[in-house]
Amino acid sequence: MATLLHIDSSVFPASASASRAVTSAFREAWQEQHPEGTVIYRDLSAGSVPHITADAHGAGFIDPAAHTPEQAAAFAERLQLIEELERADAVLIGAPMYNLSIPSTLKAWLDNVILFGRTAGESPSAQGTPVTVVASRGGSYAPGTPxxxxxxxxxxxxxVLADMLRLDLDFIVPELTMAPHNPAMAELVPLFESSRERALQDAATRAKSLAERFAA
Structure with missing residues (x-):
């Protein structure tokens, strides 16, 4: 059975999150094709992934037999996240833009799963795994925009995902998500609505296409 690794990082609940709405549409379409499959879910806003520490980082560069008790405990948490990535047939990530970048919790997840000599380097262990990133943002940062x-x-x-981990990366970008909430963006509401609908459709289409790949 196919396994989907689903990562959400929005600080908002599903009812108020643009990225969660789209990742939910993807997941629902995926599960329709794989009702008995496995979904590994990580809601990073719930604090399920610690920011990397010196022990967790340093342990990745030395023989496990030489780990201190603190390094061993910290590295065990990293290994769990790494193995979840390696087990996945497909990966889904909600990555809203906060202050021009990704949430710090998503950066923490990436810092934990990037391990040179295993997930990164000459032969990345999850190489070729399809990853769909829902990169929502309050405005528009598309080519040609200010x-x-x-x-x-x-x-x-x-x-990180394509060049370092060598995953098969695809983006879905719902944008102008602040238009309904910011009076100065009122004239952009129709563009927001079309962007949202396109993102929801793209998520369902992408999920079904990937699910069919693993139907056997």
Missing amino acids: KESYEYVQNYLTA
Whole structure:
């Protein structure tokens, strides 16, 4: 049975989160195709992943037999996250833009799963795994827009997920999510609504396409 690793990092609940709405649409479409499959879910806003420590970081570069008790305990938590990534047939990540970048909790997850000599380096252990990132943002940072040069979410995640971990990366980008809440953006509400609908449709389409790949 196929396994989906689903990561959410929005600080908002599903009723108020653009990224969670789209990851939910993806997951529902995936589970329709794999009702008996496995979904590994990590809600990073719930504090399920610690920010990396010196013990957790340093333990990745030495023989486990030489770990101190503190290093062993910290590295065991990293290994659990790494093994979840390695077991996954597909990965789904909700990555809203906060202050021009990703949530610190998502950065913490990445810091834990990036391990040179295993998930990164010459032969990354999860290489080729499809990963869909829902990169929601309050405004628009698309090519040709005034804030294009401030787009750090997709650029950063491309460098990490595609270049370092060598995952098969695809983005879904619901944007202008602040338009319904900011009077100064009122005229952009129709563009927000079309972006949201397109993102929801793209999520369902992408999920079904990936699920079919693992139908056997």
